[in-house]
Amino acid sequence: MVIGDISKSIRRVDAVAKSEGKTRYVADLPFENCLWGRLVRSSIPRGLIKSIHVPDLPEGYRFITYKDIPENGHNYLHMIATDWKCFAENDVRYVGETIGIMVGPDKDTVERLRLQVKIDYEEQTPAVTIDEGLQCKGGAFVNDNNIFCQLKLDVGDVDKAFEKADRIVTETIETGFQEHIYLETNGACCIPEGDHYTIYASAQCPFYIAKSISPLLGITPDKVVVKQVATGGAFGGKEHFPDVVAGPLLVASYVMKKGVKMFFDREEDIENSVKRHPSKIFFRTGLDKDGNILAIESKICYNVGGYLASSFVVLQRGCFHVTGCYRFPNMRTQGLGVATNTFPSCAFRGFGAPQTLFAIETHMSHIAELYGIDPLEYKSRYFIKQGDVTSTNGRIVERVMIPEMLEQVLKASDYKRKAKEYKWGSGRGIGISFYNHGGAFTGNGEQAIIKAKCRLHKFPNGNVEILCGQTEMGQGLQTILPKIAAQVLEIPIEKVIFQNPDTSRVPDSGPTAASRSTMIVGELVERAALLMKDRYNTETEFTVETNYQHPEGYPWDQTTFQGYAYLGYGWGVCAVEVEVDPCTGEVTTKGIWSSHDGGHLIDEKIVHGQVNGGVVQGLGWGSTEVMQNIGGHFKQTSLSDYIVPTSMDFPKQEVFFVENPYQWGPFGAKGMGELVFNGSAAAYIDAVSRAIGKRISSIPLPTEDVMLYMLHGVNIDEKDKTDLTGVKEAK
């Protein structure tokens, strides 16, 4: 099929195999003659390992620990920071920390032997929550203050603005853990093959795995060949975590000189994998007598867990997004990554931005209510525009189409009538939120760190293969990249080949993360196809290669975090309408309307799918997805107690887009895979809050908690408006 307008949808390349059940995921593959592996993990959140008792092992079975790492290797995984150990040595920092791997030929025997390994600990008092981490409960275990990382941002003169303020309000907003619940759980197989090891894994970033685990054996990354197998979903949960799975497998197959495989079941996966960072965000906002914002100060604390890994980068993105879609004259932001004894937190769709975006939206709505102004009207005063200064003293480069997007959402949802008609606490409410997401790596990261490369190869039969490290994980990339190449080359998409990456065959085009694959790598494919086009009809077989080039004139300083953090943002507006049962607190969502700016869309239906999924994933984070950590242990460990919304829980969405081509993207496209997650929770909470007539400053909000708010919350109608839940006068 030759493509017409690139936005017009075609059938997804992976649709038939997936819907017929023919796609084989990692645990479906035979991996014959391989041993089975099962991890022995810490059962306590913090303590010293006094002794390990290993049962007598039959021939062919072995328990492997850090002691099996060769002398020229080191026991760390490289995941941006290099602090997360592959195997615990003398101490443990979280429940689920890998202590060793039991391997052998029979799966059930491996499991039986694993359960017989007994660890004696000297237990220490854990710090589980952000507060406990900050208070150094049980003594600091990172630096002398349990702060892994921090940063500060300043725009304007905050102190002077506060001096002029008539009123200062403070508020704390909190968000919880979230589990990814990707389609299939984590799993991998490592096979020694000649001079290298081959890793087969369900993963987002094959090159990350090779870089992260090869130092375990003191070998170079090219000696660990990673082949991604079909990945049904990842959402950030398979960005770095596959290293934690593949690392012990690599050491085990080095020791056993055989292939070793390991697949988690759902319970093991939920209990022992990374989560979204819980957050606690403090605001201090200075207002003039009419309620205009003079300055906003924020302190953003993320629960990092036991090891830093990629969390500083997550925290940075969170801090850069704390001003949301607004322009404030004076702002000061402090970010703190707090060490606790929970499973290390990691990437999750939005990468730190959803927490701060939820916080600023909710805080702005609360200030509006304080002055009796509709939140929409209040927020409209501050909408950021092209050329405005950002939280990092850069400027917005592109046109911001929030007014146009808002118009679409207002019209479809009938927001203005409903907002007026549904009185505070009337059992009905409509809420609205504004959000964005900076596309690709922050600042000069693409240029300085990633340096993406991509190749196109033409075969004599006219077929063209895309060679890059990007992965399909449900977001549609196996269709998107071939569509771009086919469109430029004016050939049928069936002639374009794009396979799951194998690091020994493809150049490193960077991770499939930060919503960068279409925006950055898609542009490399577009440019490579343009280079190929002139020669396509005259040369039988050849290869072209493109490298990332950063537009000039948009400086970024990664030591001070100053400058142009992002050249192109995705933008979003979302409205949610709810009805709350006055007896039970049960919330029924009556409507969901959204508009998004993803530039010129490469395939409307795929993007529509991203919106449907992302918006509901955000609603789950804001409502039903309760993940508690009690004493270091996750309490919800299955899909019957960790409640992920299904298509029965929310109504059909009305989805709009605006056309805003991005000057550096392929066909004008930019990133939108994470954007669509970033705003629905705030709109939902705004709606529920109006329906029950109570301020809500923390998520998730399951039905049980709606009841609590209804019974015990502070009602704005009855109380002094300056004495509200979470909002107190500071002056």
Ligand code: MTE
């Ligand atoms: N959509 C599906 N179906 N499955 C996923 O795992 N991951 C999200 C988003 N959409 C994900 C998804 C995340 S976390 C990111 S960073 C982007 O897709 C990555 O895809 P892109 O680089 O192609 O934009």
Ligand code: MOS
């Ligand atoms: Mo996405 S959280 O950047 O994998």
